Amino acid sequence: MITFDVKDMTCGHCIKTITQAVLAVDPQADVQIDLPSHRVQIESASAVAELSQAIVQAGYSPVVTTGEPAISAPAKKAGGCCCH
Incomplete structure (x- = not known):
């Protein structure tokens, strides 16, 4: 099981x-x-x-919390949720 912390996920x-x-x-x-x-x-x-990159391309900033050493996402690109 891979766990990501995605603080900019809001809805x-x-x-x-x-x-x-x-x-x-x-x-x-x-x-x-x-x-x-x-x-x-x-x-x-x-x-x-690969999973982290897919989440980044969707417009979010995932940080791995388990599974492998932490990988911070690059700076968030425009897009992502309509709520923020």
Whole structure:
């Protein structure tokens, strides 16, 4: 299980966007998201960096909290959630 902390995830739209981004990388992934704690847990055969990059490209700033050494996302690009 890979866990990301995604502080800029704020609403249901964010959950849907991140889930779709992960499933585009691995359609068999099990994605569990806890919005109040800003936690995204993914069970996947894909590499952590690949999943992190998909979330970044969706407009968010994931930080790995388990699974492998922490990888901070680059500065957030324009886009992401409509709420912030």
